[in-house]
Amino acid sequence: MRAAARAEEHRNGAPAGPDADGRLPLGDDRSHRKQGGQRPHLSIGRGPVEGGAAVEVHANVGDRDAGGGDRRRQDGVAGRVRVDGTGRHHAHAEGERQHDAQRQQALSDQASEQESEHRHPWPSPDYTEVVRRTVAGWPARNRLLGWASRAARPDRGVIPVDRPEIILAPGPTPIPPxxxxxxxxxxxxxxxxxxxxxxxxxxxxxxxxxxxxxxxxxxxxxxxxxxxxxxxxxxxxxxxxxxxxxxxxxxxxxxxxxxxxxxxxxxxxxxxxxxxxxxxxxxxxxxxxxxxxxxxxxxxxxxxxxxxxxxxxxxxxxxxxxxxxxxxxxxxxxxxxxxxxxxxxxxxxxxxxxxxxxxxxxxxxxxxxxxxxxxxxxxxxxxxxxxxxxxxxxxxxxxxxxxxxxxxxxxxxxxxxxxQDGVDAALLRHQRLSRAVKEGVRALGLDLFGEGLDDNWTVTAIRAPEGISADTICDRIRSDLGVVLAPGQGPLKGKVFRIGHFGYVSELDIIRGLAALEMTLERLDHPVKRGAAVAAAEQVFQEAH
Amino acid sequence: MRAAARAEEHRNGAPAGPDADGRLPLGDDRSHRKQGGQRPHLSIGRGPVEGGAAVEVHANVGDRDAGGGDRRRQDGVAGRVRVDGTGRHHAHAEGERQHDAQRQQALSDQASEQESEHRHPWPSPDYTEVVRRTVAGWPARNRLLGWASRAARPDRGVIPVDRPEIILAPGPTPIPPxxxxxxxxxxxxxxxxxxxxxxxxxxxxxxxxxxxxxxxxxxxxxxxxxxxxxxxxxxxxxxxxxxxxxxxxxxxxxxxxxxxxxxxxxxxxxxxxxxxxxxxxxxxxxxxxxxxxxxxxxxxxxxxxxxxxxxxxxxxxxxxxxxxxxxxxxxxxxxxxxxxxxxxxxxxxxxxxxxxxxxxxxxxxxxxxxxxxxxxxxxxxxxxxxxxxxxxxxxxxxxxxxxxxxxxxxxxxxxxxxxQDGVDAALLRHQRLSRAVKEGVRALGLDLFGEGLDDNWTVTAIRAPEGISADTICDRIRSDLGVVLAPGQGPLKGKVFRIGHFGYVSELDIIRGLAALEMTLERLDHPVKRGAAVAAAEQVFQEAH
CATH class of the missing domain: 3.40.640.10 (Type I PLP-dependent aspartate aminotransferase-like (Major domain))
Incomplete structure (x- = not known):
């Protein structure tokens, strides 16, 4: 039984044992896996990551190719990292590590900016250190099941394993255990x-x-x-x-x-x-x-x-x-x-x-x-x-x-x-994951779609590169790597694909999704600097650490 | 923490560990458990069970107290067990054990009767031995999870344990693991x-x-x-x-x-x-x-x-x-x-x-x-x-x-x-469980409600005894013993209660439900011959074995 078919069966919740009488065949395997295709060697490139500075990312000029209803925002180009239309970015490190107090201050400043710009009641004034500590992943949940840490899995290279698909579509989102x-x-x-x-x-x-x-x-x-x-x-x-x-x-x-x-x-x-x-x-x-x-x-x-x-x-x-x-x-x-x-x-x-x-x-x-x-x-x-x-x-x-x-x-x-973490932590997490996705995608030279990118924390719409259908990207990343993205709808069909980054999503979920995107684009003959998207996302996470 | 409250928390899917921050209180404990009340000694009475004869049960005269829309059926009084209005029944044993061939013949006869009366396409002519063997419980399912048998639990007498409620209501039904x-x-x-x-x-x-x-x-x-x-x-x-x-x-x-x-x-x-x-x-x-x-x-x-x-x-x-x-x-x-x-x-x-x-x-x-x-x-x-x-x-x-x-x-x-068992086996199981419930209830001297009892294999409606509200029976059996029955609706509110016996229900689920009913009626000061309902159900199951 091919791995893809086994994986599909696993996803269907079917038993692992042999078939009982009368079991219906599960649907055709429509995997687009390229049989016997070359396996590109994966090496993480060294991106321009510079320490863990509290760098803010506000960028919109990646939207330059903004046909199809996209309009440029004239505001929001602020902060300490600029991303130009080529997807390259330049970080201004402010120090190796800030003190907690400084980081707290930076968060407060940012909160004030948000407050003045959007006048929404978030973050509330009394959010605490727990927000900062838990925003990256879901560490607070470890209290619930008693997971101190998870054993690392052996590196199996590019050999696929039978596991559920990785959902990075805009809902339904992955479900916590x-x-x-x-x-x-x-x-x-x-x-x-x-x-x-x-x-x-x-x-x-x-x-x-x-x-x-x-x-x-x-x-x-x-x-x-x-x-x-x-x-x-x-x-x-x-x-x-x-x-x-x-x-x-x-x-x-x-x-x-x-x-x-x-x-x-x-x-x-x-x-x-x-x-x-x-x-x-x-x-x-x-x-x-x-x-x-x-x-x-x-x-x-x-x-x-x-x-x-x-x-x-x-x-x-x-x-x-x-x-x-x-x-x-x-x-x-x-x-x-x-x-x-x-x-x-x-x-x-x-x-x-x-x-x-x-x-x-x-x-x-x-x-x-x-x-x-x-x-x-x-x-x-x-x-x-x-x-x-x-x-x-x-x-x-x-x-x-x-x-x-x-x-x-x-x-x-x-x-x-x-x-357990609270609303403030959850919102901050969504903001940060959104930034990481957007920076990562830009680092691959792709253009983002839609206005108001700084505020769009739930899903990121990405224009497919010239000559590649967005649907092909979605099909290929799913069949090759088991990552589920969403295709474009209506007039955007074939033109954009979408990455969902809300719900039960951690920093490393984003990292692996971006890596999968890098590998998929390369397999579709789009030039990719390996590790560039991952490096850009790491930068967002590291500066927030 | 009281057992009932713990059980409720368990049912809510709440964690077993200590509360995290901000956890909301779970609803009031509205248990009707009688604190410090006497615990009746449970002894299974010897019912009129006579061997494993292939006894058929067709009875309707228990419907004599048939106000509120109940009308007597004049047909269907057939078979080898009669149940009179007092709930007592008289079995005619035909032998210690029949041969398989005889039992098969009995099933075929019964099928023909069904066919001529209802003209429905069940049982289909090609149903096989597996129907007979699997109809009682769900043994075929053991193939799926590899359960050969389950370890018996220690007898804890009447001490309640923290476990999910036993649902014998007409839906939702218990869910297989x-x-x-x-x-x-x-x-x-x-x-x-x-x-x-x-x-x-x-x-x-x-x-x-x-x-x-x-x-x-x-x-x-x-x-x-x-x-x-x-x-x-x-x-x-x-x-x-x-x-x-x-x-x-x-x-x-x-x-x-x-x-x-x-x-x-x-x-x-x-x-x-x-x-x-x-x-x-x-x-x-x-x-x-x-x-x-x-x-x-x-x-x-x-x-x-x-x-x-x-x-x-x-x-x-x-x-x-x-x-x-x-x-x-x-x-x-x-x-x-x-x-x-x-x-x-x-x-x-x-x-x-x-x-x-x-x-x-x-x-x-x-x-x-x-x-x-x-x-x-x-x-x-x-x-x-x-x-x-x-x-x-x-x-x-x-x-x-x-x-x-x-x-x-x-x-x-x-x-x-x-x-896995098939439609025929499932229908036969529902028919048999229904008979066992009806015979068991009659053995307690209670009257059944509704016409066409021989065909009513999904839920049994039972008249509450004189002087006891059906709602009280439902409340008490649930709070004392964790068994969920359904109360009467509309004009039947307070007058009837209902036992569901469809879906994932086995012979012993029925047995324990009937035992719970016996104990509950006794606690409500209704005279009960302990074990009578259980014995009547056992008789139905044994004769079908």
Missing amino acids: EVLLAQGSPLVYHRGPGFGGLMRDVTARLRTLYRAERARILLLTASGTGGLESAIQNCFSPGDEVFVPLAGFFAERWARLADAFRLTVHPLEEEWGTRLDPDRVADALARDPGIKGVLLTHSETSTGVIQPVRELARVSREAGAMVLVDVVSSLGAVPFAFDEWGIDVAIGGSQKALSASPGISFVAISDRAWGAAQGAENPRFYFDWREYQRFAELPDPENPWTPAISVMQGLHAALELYF | EVLLAQGSPLVYHRGPGFGGLMRDVTARLRTLYRAERARILLLTASGTGGLESAIQNCFSPGDEVFVPLAGFFAERWARLADAFRLTVHPLEEEWGTRLDPDRVADALARDPGIKGVLLTHSETSTGVIQPVRELARVSREAGAMVLVDVVSSLGAVPFAFDEWGIDVAIGGSQKALSASPGISFVAISDRAWGAAQGAENPRFYFDWREYQRFAELPDPENPWTPAISVMQGLHAALELYF
């Missing part, structure tokens, strides 16, 4: 104190994450799309007018969904990759005074862009509209504040930054949206918020229908892990 | 050959189970209710007329769902517990020639009644209506034949007889229903069958939205286990 154990444990019955306790804990954690003190928070058994549908069904009646700024696949999903339920959709059509301009949204809203709701996408996963939801929500509320935000792939990875930003509905999912399995979508609902739900005339049953709320208010909270109990058990464990 | 391992394994990415293989396998297995050769089979991330909603959304337009025979909670859910989507609902109101009369349905359909669809519930879980879907489907089709059947809690536990019975839509769920976790609903769709879906005007998006079908037809089948991958991995393993 503690979460796997929880979702693989005997089920808690869904009516009674056990499940009630789970629901209470999960809801309380999500409330903290949403920064929503009074909002109703409901847990639905569905993909994120189901959560979005629940918002359309519960907040609106046929014919209601909604405004949808379009700048990517997931914004367009909002529009298709609203249209399916017979709402009147007013689109603002921007090119994919645009970071929306609140002033343009305000102007558009002023032209249509009847708009009842604005449908926003926080993390536009198709382009990597984090939209400025705080400002978009402000202009929407000023126009008298409810604000509904898809935070499926953003909540827990980038700052968000339901109450402070004046959000009415925010829909999240279990399988993104929170590192649980897909299957549960959650919805935070403001008083205003709850009021709207009482009179909304869209037909609904499975996603009827009133039913969910009625069951959530039982002494032992329940779902009205049989929920995805095992996914809930996993989500409970995932939130427990997330809050 | 192989399924837990599969759903606790690293996730397969949902786009690509790995997940495509999972979908192909699962769909093929379900096709066999549905007995549906050409039907489209779609897999939705939702509870069973979501699958039902998908049928209403995709088959109908507002104002369409549907017919719903009402005889329990789940039939009424169909009606509420249809009403929520603005269909015109023609109900046939029967008392809860009724086994529907196809002639009455035919008469009602004749009065409303505009009816486009008939909404049926195969296993009416609220009453335990298996409805005669084959005959109901026939009269419905003769009236020109589409036939939609909720088979959520019946598929895999009782005979079903999509093609042969002329079904148009059958909606199942992962968490019932198939023993996987809740979170996936599946839908089988006839050509006629598929045609209706092309023109149906009900608004839909998340559950739009056309989208699901488009993705199911990809070379590597996918879901349009991110599916509940871990639940799918578990469902894959669950179907693998199910088909």
Whole structure:
């Protein structure tokens, strides 16, 4: 049996032993592995890494080849490392090692910059040393399973081993072993104190994450799309007018969904990759005074862009509209504040930054949206918020229908892990991993896609080099090395590929992903300086150490 | 820490170690355990077990106290054991042990009886010795994990141990360890050959189970209710007329769902517990020639009644209506034949007889229903069958939205286990467990609820004894002994309690459940002959051995 076929079988959760009677064949092996192809010798190049200085990276000029809706940002070119269009970078070392106090100061400075630029409530003033210590990986989790260290595996060179694929796609994200154990444990019955306790804990954690003190928070058994549908069904009646700024696949999903339920959709059509301009949204809203709701996408996963939801929500509320935000792939990875930003509905999912399995979508609902739900005339049953709320208010909270109990058990464990380090540490980790990916990719001479790169901490969209399809890169890195990236969607198909770096992802996960990208590009005859991407990522991590 | 609280924490998947920072309190301990109460000495009484004769049990006279919609069946009083209204039973032993050939003959006779009475295609003519050997428990599964036997646990008397609750409720059902391992394994990415293989396998297995050769089979991330909603959304337009025979909670859910989507609902109101009369349905359909669809519930879980879907489907089709059947809690536990019975839509769920976790609903769709879906005007998006079908037809089948991958991995393993023994063995097992529960309960002098008891193999509804609320029995057996039964719903609340005996349930699971019931009734001051229920169940199992 070929290794690839065995690996696939392993991924399918099939038993390792011989087949029993009647076992169906697993699908064709569509591996693109090049049989007998040459195995390039892997050597890590010496990159321009200079000590562990607290270097900040703010760069955007790699976006020079910015057709297809990409626009340059004029701000954000700051900090102490510049990356030019060739992907080379020049670090200004400030010393061999800073004292802890100095690093703390640097973090505080950076926090102030963030604060003044974005006015979001992160990092909170009282974050502590634990943030700095745990942001790189997930060391705090070692408390949970008692792992002091893991034994190093023998170096097996380029010989593939049978192991699960390495997911660096923008969701679902890798699942921590503690979460796997929880979702693989005997089920808690869904009516009674056990499940009630789970629901209470999960809801309380999500409330903290949403920064929503009074909002109703409901847990639905569905993909994120189901959560979005629940918002359309519960907040609106046929014919209601909604405004949808379009700048990517997931914004367009909002529009298709609203249209399916017979709402009147007013689109603002921007090119994919645009970071929306609140002033343009305000102007558009002023032209249509009847708009009842604005449908926003926080993390536009198709382009990597984090939209400025705080400002978009402000202009929407000023126009008298409810604000509904898809935070499926953003909540827990980038700052968000339901109450402070004046959000009415925010829909999240279990399988993104929170590192649980897909299957549960959650919805935070403001008083205003709850009021709207009482009179909304869209037909609904499975996603009827009133039913969910009625069951959530039982002494032992329940779902009205049989929920995805095992996914809930996993989500409970995932939130427990997330809050061991805390929100601040998690956000800082996402910021840092994002920087490392972007610097690494630039060091290979590739161009990034999408505006607002400094803020795009969830997924990085990368233009394929001239003459190579992005889909080929995705196929090849997966079949050769078992790394799952995401191809481009819609107009970006074949043009960009995407690396997800949220959820249960560590520094070394990024490093190995970049190494895999280096090797894959070389195999596709794209000139690569071996180790360059890895070196650039190391630099980001080392300066933050 | 009290044992109950520890057990609850265990069920929540919480870590065993000390709390980390910020851990939320798990819900209140609402255990009804009587502190310091007397511990009755448990002694197994000697029941009227007489050898291992091939005794058949067909009895209905225990239904004498049949208020609340219960009606007596005049047929079915056959076989060699009679159970009278007092719950006492009289066995006619036919010998110490029969030869295998004789037993085989008995099975064949029984099969013929079934065939002539129900005309369903089960057992198939070619079922073999393996059916007989594996029907009691799940011994075939031992091939999968290599369990030769399990070490006996020390007898700890009545001292409770920290362990998951024993679920004998009608779904979700207990999950086999192989399924837990599969759903606790690293996730397969949902786009690509790995997940495509999972979908192909699962769909093929379900096709066999549905007995549906050409039907489209779609897999939705939702509870069973979501699958039902998908049928209403995709088959109908507002104002369409549907017919719903009402005889329990789940039939009424169909009606509420249809009403929520603005269909015109023609109900046939029967008392809860009724086994529907196809002639009455035919008469009602004749009065409303505009009816486009008939909404049926195969296993009416609220009453335990298996409805005669084959005959109901026939009269419905003769009236020109589409036939939609909720088979959520019946598929895999009782005979079903999509093609042969002329079904148009059958909606199942992962968490019932198939023993996987809740979170996936599946839908089988006839050509006629598929045609209706092309023109149906009900608004839909998340559950739009056309989208699901488009993705199911990809070379590597996918879901349009991110599916509940871990639940799918578990469902894959669950179907693998199910088909190790095969459909015939599984159906025979459900029949036998059902008999054992019913005989055991009658031996305690309790009355059964609902018509058609011989066919009701999924759940048994039991009238609470005079002066004791059924809810009290459910509360007490759960808090004292960790056994989860289900209370009565709607008009049966407080009057009946329900024991589920489908899915991953063995003979000894039934035995311990009945023993727990004996102990609980005694603690509630209901006179019980200790061991009587267990003895009656043993008799059913021994005669079948």
